[in-house]
Amino acid sequence: MANLTVKKQVLKPFTLKAKKIMEKYLAKVEVDISDYTFAANYIWLANSSGFYAVINKCFCLFVMTGGELTMLLPPLGKKKNTTKAIIKCFGIMNANNSSPYYARIDYVQSSMLEEFIKDTDEGESIFEMLEHYLVEKKLVDYVYNVESLIKLNGNNYHTKRTEINKFVKSYPEHMIETLDTTKHKEGILNLFNKWVSDRVKYMPKEEAEVFLEGIHQERHAIKQMLKHYEQLGLIGLVIYIDDEIKGFTVGEQINADTATVIIEKTDFEILGCAQYIFREFSKNLQEHFGINYINVGDDMGFENLRKVKMSYRPYRLVPKYTIYQK
Known part of the structure; x- marks a missing residue:
């Protein structure tokens, strides 16, 4: 499986070699959502469709479907790094995709969401953040x-x-x-x-x-x-x-x-x-x-x-x- 390069960012194939890397970053977050494991994502991803990169000190998992990139999980890492990583990941998806409407980040747990929509280091307020992004509650884990x-x-x-x-x-x-x-x-x-x-x-x-x-x-x-x-x-x-x-x-x-x-x-x-x-x-x-x-x-x-x-x-x-x- 070959690397995918988008906007000078190299995305590596999501193979078994990514297990240790992903689990290193999973250890930095507190989660009890079923989607936040290597095994669950590896098992359900189709061959050749998963890619990952470490962006702003966060593990970022992408999936390619019909030529369009989306994210299966939000960036995994310390809270202070996730907001910038999210913004950079949207930039990568936009550079690859045929329309910005295809870009999305799925399975975001509430603690990560709170970090994203609060004031950023750049001084951008919650209202300015939500002017550019739409947050939608989807499913629940039982x-x-x-x-x-x-x-x-x-x-x-x-x-x-x-x-x-x-x-x-x-x-x-x-x-x-x-x-x-x-x-x-x-x-x-x-x-x-x-x-x-x-x-x-x-x-x-x-x-x-x-x-x-x-x-x-x-x-x-x-x-x-x-x-x-x-x-x-x-x-x-x-x-x-x-x-x-x-x-x-x-x-x-x-x-x-x-x-x-x-x-x-x-x-x-x-x-x-x-x-x-x-x-x-x-x-x-x-x-x-x-x-x-x-x-x-x-x-x-x-x-x-x-x-x-x-x-x-x-x-x-x-x-x-x-x-x-x-």
Whole structure:
């Protein structure tokens, strides 16, 4: 993969070699948003589309889509350096893009946003900054208390307990194993193929066509996850029923007491499997990694996914913003 040079700024390909560099700068910021990890971005980025540079002492991650540059994250670094870095990054995107309207910075957490819109070193006021930039609240990350996910106490979790109990009763011979890519790769890919087939089966034709267009990226992400599992420092479980993998979940630790779920899939025909593996993953994270909170990411704007994530009664919702140019 070749470097990309824009406005005399060299942007390097976002490969595994960037892991140590990105994590060095991640250590300078306090975050519990699921998007702020190397693994999550590396897994989901398509081949050859990610680029990075260190700008004004900040790690800056860009993505190229249809020839236009955007940023997947705000510049990562000490707060005193981020505002200048943001302005420089918009300059780079503008120099590359066919229109300034394409330039944007996604997944900006509120603390970084506050730093950006307050008075700058150049004396520019908040009103002058917002004259040039538009800040829009987008999605929220759903963060849960691990203890609540394990115990599932109270009426709010009655349905979850019932589904898990039915699963355990229906499949007493099920087995949970720590994910091993050598042993489990084929079974995970087979389950994913079945999951896609089952989803399409019950969709209207027009919805299925849109769904299949996006499934290529998810298949790529799972293959990336399996190929670089150990290097990325991931944590995962699989569930077996009758010698077949019927569910898997993969996540990572994002700070001292918070972990995130990156990818999870279960067989639709196995009722209660999704609820059961989520609880077991929560137990595993608490017991072996001392995790107190789990961030399951956002709902991508899908109403059904929002309902599922809200049904687990989030401990908190973490807003994420996008910065545009006016």
